[in-house]
Amino acid sequence: MKITKFQDLDYWQESTSLAIDIYKLTSEGGIASDFGLRDQIRRSAVTIASNIAEGKERETVAELIRFLYIAKGPTSELRTQLYIANRVGYLSDIEYQKLSGRVEHLSRMIANLIKALKRSR
Numbered sequence: 001m002k003i004t005k006f007q008d009l010d011y012w013q014e015s016t017s018l019a020i021d022i023y024k025l026t027s028e029g030g031i032a033s034d035f036g037l038r039d040q041i042r043r044s045a046v047t048i049a050s051n052i053a054e055g056k057e058r059e060t061v062a063e064l065i066r067f068l069y070i071a072k073g074p075t076s077e078l079r080t081q082l083y084i085a086n087r088v089g090y091l092s093d094i095e096y097q098k099l100s101g102r103v104e105h106l107s108r109m110i111a112n113l114i115k116a117l118k119r120s121r
Contacts, residue, residue: 006056011109015049015071018102022078025099031090037081044078047071048106061117068114075107 006012022045025031026038048071055067079100086096 006053009052009056011106011113012049012052012056014102014106014109015045015052018099018106019045019049021102022099025091025095029090031085034090037085037090041078041081041085044074044081047074048078052110061121065114065117068110068117072107072110072114075103075110079103 019042022041026041031038031041051067051071051074055064055071058064058067082091082096082100082103085091086093091099
């Protein structure tokens with residue numbers, strides 16, 4: 001079965017789920033009032049999902065690969081921002097490990113898709 005909508009892609013679904021969880025988490029506690037870090041974390045999470053969707057909508061493999069690379073970049077930004085939030089006390093070690101693990105997993109999903117797409121060309 002061929003996937004025709006970006007909403008059907010596993011990695012898009014995981015990225016939006018992550019972004020929603022990030023929004024919920026950053027709406028509470030000390031991080032909610034740290035507007036700079038909170039907004040940067042949110043932007044990074046949303047950027048991942050947005051670039052996946054845009055790449056799929058471009059409807060060429062080359063463009064999808066390009067946008068997947070763009071989407072992969074903010075995964076490292078997000079892991080860095082989560083690390084900082086943990087170190088300043090906004091995220092518990094458990095919250096940090098859970099979210100950071102999800103972001104790492106998503107980054108690997110994107111990398112694996114890029115490799116598969118390149119091999120299929």
